[in-house]
Amino acid sequence: MKFECLNEGTATQGNPTLLNEIYTELHITESESGEINEHEVRQIETQSRRTATEDTAIKCNDIFRPLPGQDKPIRIVLTKGVAGIGKTVSVQKFILDWAEGKENQDVQLIFPLPFREINLMKGKKLSLSDLLNFFFPRVKEIEITSGQYKVLFIFDDLDECRLSLDFKSKIKLYNISESASVDVLLMNLIVGNLLPSAFIWITSRPAAADLILSECVHRVTEVRGFNEPQKEEYFRKRISDQSLANRIISHLKSSRSLYIMCHIPVFCWISAAVLEKMLSQAESGEIPKTLTQMYTHFLILQTNIKHEKDYEKKVKDEDMILKLGKLAFQQLVKGNLIFYEEDLRECGIDVTEASVYSGFCTQIFREELGLYQGKVFCFVHLSLQEHLAALYAHLSFTINNISVFDQTKQTLLSKIFNQKKYSSLCDLHQRAVNEALQSKNGHLDLFLRFFLGLSVESNQTLLQKLLTRTGSCSYNKMETVECIKQKIRKNHSAEKSINLFHCLNELGDDSLMQEMQVYLKSGEIKKGKLSSSQWSALVYVLLTSEQKMDVFDLKQFIGKQHRPNEVLHNLLPVVKESRSVW
Structure with missing residues (x-):
């Protein structure tokens, strides 16, 4: 009962939605572990450029099952994904399918312990047995150490953890009735000292994923949110009037920056709420772009x-x-x-x-x-x-x-x-x-x-x-636009420049973009010498175009004015996001 309803963005409201009615399968892939050092929206934009052909897709219910050719057992899975991408909903769907007898029936007990709950136990000294009895009082009747039960712990949202998980700690616990601080309990459970046969599923935003020692993790998966067909499926399920759903989808497609964001389910929900109201009524005012x-x-x-x-x-x-x-x-x-x-x-x-x-x-x-x-x-x-x-x-x-x-x-x-x-x-x-x-x-x-x-x-x-008071101040938009253009000219990081182009888009200035579009269409790009801001504009145009980057051909940019290694250096962000490069 606790897991069958989905409260999209709401804690308690009158008409909860049944998860099984609205659930749209998410794109989940097997992933490399690695440090992520950029804003999550940039990661979404990166992922939206890639087609799914070479990714190993994994269904949510199969995350503990080895893929063909993989023979080692999977005990600990770390699932990464940016905020709002659907990690918690995936956990909810996994538990619901299990509880309804549909999937993973070899597991007898699931203990969902979100980090936001565990944080409240910070500073307390207790045993694993006490911790489980506190959150799940009925466990007292069950002997979980006997090996009779296959047990799964789910630790959701590692990024919300306010405990210090110290994997170098010398405190070793082997008995579930031994007391220690909660961070020591978790660490011993993850490294396999406590309940070595228990399965563990940890979800996290990418920036916090390296809090878990990589050698402890047997599989890393990544929730990529909605792919192109799933975006449309979401709006058609969410909005009963199909002609309105079609108008919403075509409006979102008309703005590339909005459509890219629709990889995040929460953004689809926000867009549906706003556009359903604005497009179904004779609302005055500009439809958000x-x-x-x-x-x-x-x-x-x-x-x-x-x-x-x-x-x-x-x-x-x-x-x-x-x-x-x-x-x-x-x-x-x-x-x-x-x-x-x-x-x-x-x-x-x-x-x-x-x-x-x-x-x-x-x-x-x-x-x-x-x-x-x-x-x-x-x-x-x-x-x-x-x-x-x-x-x-x-x-x-x-x-x-x-x-x-x-x-x-x-x-x-x-x-x-x-x-x-x-x-x-x-x-x-x-x-x-x-x-x-x-x-x-x-x-x-x-x-x-x-x-x-x-x-x-x-x-x-x-x-x-x-608001009744919004205040007032002297403001010349062109000064801000010029400041950003100066930063693009001076800034050597193409990654940072991309966000500055998004800022120009918010300010309604696309002059650098237009200049580059004309340049690209004319085929003059090989002949002229590009300034640093033009290179940045070129990167932005290529990254936000609708064309998929499966094969990126650098030859079209190499000419007398631009040597191959200079072109490679300037277009590195595009290269990173392409499957293969000529």
């Missing part, structure tokens, strides 16, 4: 739902959005996706307020009583957190002339321009661009896209529907 427009419309949609429900009148939209925005920004800088009561108090939110917020913005922010105990809070998806963080940064400046970059104690955001006074929004935009370029793992990339996009006039008009 950029990420910032889509997310701002979604926020308006949520506050309208709140007014329809006539929730607590004493909570103003502005207060709620600014407080949630402050929480979003502070925790984004720290890299946290899950928050506890002390994190909320730091932002001036008390727990009763949080309950009210999660009551009427269940699709943005939610309070969970966990499966077993304790309160945890989170934004429904990382991208919603990034959008609210950007909105907070924008409003702090336009209403109060405060730069959020100087309010945080985090070293990342205080290295440069300490306590600088900003005379215009352009100055602050330049600061934000610098911060994003300095971030090693690109964790401010999407935040930057939203932050710049919010200053565009059409989004300013949208914000007025949302």
Whole structure:
């Protein structure tokens, strides 16, 4: 019963959807383990370029089954995937199919233990037996060490773990009744000292996957989200009016940056909510074509739902959005996706307020009583957190002339321009661009896209529907555009330049792109000498084109002006994403 309903983005709402009715099979592949050092949306864009022909696809229910030709048993599986891509839903489907007697019937017991729950046991000393009895009281009756039962532990969302998993620890536990701290228990379970026959499934965002020692893991899989046919299948299942579903699909296809994002199931859900309303009614206003427009419309949609429900009148939209925005920004800088009561108090939110917020913005922010105990809070998806963080940064400046970059104690955001006074929004935009370029793992990339996009006039008009005070300040968009173009010219990292092109797209400037499109069509590209910004534009055009990159032919760019190794160096991001290169 606990696993049969899917609450898409909502914790508790009147009409839960049965998982089996809406579940769309995800594209899961066997993957190499390896460090990921870029923003998750860039990873999605990378994956969207690749066809699935050479990937080894694995069905969710088969993750512990060896592939043909693989003879060694698989005891521990690590499944990677970016936020919102469907890891937790895959876990839910696996458990539901097992509980309904359809799959993996050789397993007698499954213990789902999400890390957000285990975090609440931090600092306590207990045995594995105590831990299981705490979360699953009925286990007391079962002798799980006898070897009679095949047991599976599922540790969901390793990236939310606030324990220190030290695999060099010398504390060895062999008996499930021996007590130790929870991190030591988990480590001994993973390395196989405790219950060596137990199967373990760990899910994680890529950035946190290396917290688990690679030699402990027998298989790494990757959830790639929806492939092209699955995207369409999702909208046709989600929206009962098929002609409306077709209009939504064709609108999303008309904007390459939006359609790429549809690899993330949560983004499909957000787009469906916004476009279903906008395309089925005689709504005035522009249909969203950029990420910032889509997310701002979604926020308006949520506050309208709140007014329809006539929730607590004493909570103003502005207060709620600014407080949630402050929480979003502070925790984004720290890299946290899950928050506890002390994190909320730091932002001036008390727990009763949080309950009210999660009551009427269940699709943005939610309070969970966990499966077993304790309160945890989170934004429904990382991208919603990034959008609210950007909105907070924008409003702090336009209403109060405060730069959020100087309010945080985090070293990342205080290295440069300490306590600088900003005379215009352009100055602050330049600061934000610098911060994003300095971030090693690109964790401010999407935040930057939203932050710049919010200053565009059409989004300013949208914000007025949302807030009574949006503030005002002097702003010349072309200054920001010119600043970004300068960065593209100077910036030697093509990976970083790609995000800057996305920023230009949010600001409605495609001049560099158009220049490159003309150049490509004319066939002049071999003859002329390209500047560094033109090389970056070429990379962006090639990466966001609809053409699949199975074979990439470098010869078309090599001429008298450009030697082969120079072309290879400048087009490396495209080369990385191609199956093979001539």
